[in-house]
Amino acid sequence: MVQHKKGPQASVVSPGVIAEPFKGEEPAVGWGRYLLRFVTPSGWRELKRDFMTAVKTGFAIAKFRNRQPGFGMAAFREDALALYTEVCSALAAGDHSVLRQAATPKHYINLKKQLAARQGGGWAHVAWGLAEQPSQNDVHLLQARLLMMDPKDEKYAYGQFTVRFWTSHTFAAYDARGKLVAGDPVRPLPVQDVWVLERALLPGPLGRWRAAAQISLPAAADAAALH
16 A cells, blocks of 8 residues: 555555455356256356356456557467466576566565575576467466456556466476486476466556466366366
8 A cells, every 4th residue: 555645545556466366166168067057056156156257357358448558358368478488487597577577566475485495495497498389279368357446546446367378388497416306308298377467457657467376276176177
């Protein structure tokens, strides 16, 4: 919060919280599973949840189309992939300067902790790369939310888009002597990452998407997504 004479007002940097974090609950796939939702109480609750998710996501996207010149889902997916690569590369290199710009202040603290834990575990050097260049089809929007810090002022509104990235990485960690201690520099590893990307609704100095959180899915949802 930033204190002014008229009282506390929202910071324009980041809200610092995630609105309705994604919990791994996705709409039913297939007619059989979908129709079952009409005959059970839990199914009706799931239908209501899916409907509200679709409404809120549509509202957030519509707001960005109206307020952000040139905004569209194709452009968003390109920005998301660029940000994903930027953050992963900076993490591997331990580049705090890039991470400060590419992540929200709160998430940057989490990334610093990851780097500190890595160093404490004896990882002196990390080699990371994309085994294959991902496409827009590898970026799946799970939900979008509009967070209004001040309901009467869109200057303090933020979009938080939760995205699943399907990628293939090469990853290897080495100790101070150059000995491989984790990963494999050659063997690609399929990876599923769920990130929250955040951006101010109105164009301005912070007019770029930034990484706001990394979501850990429940084990059941994670396993189901890989099949």
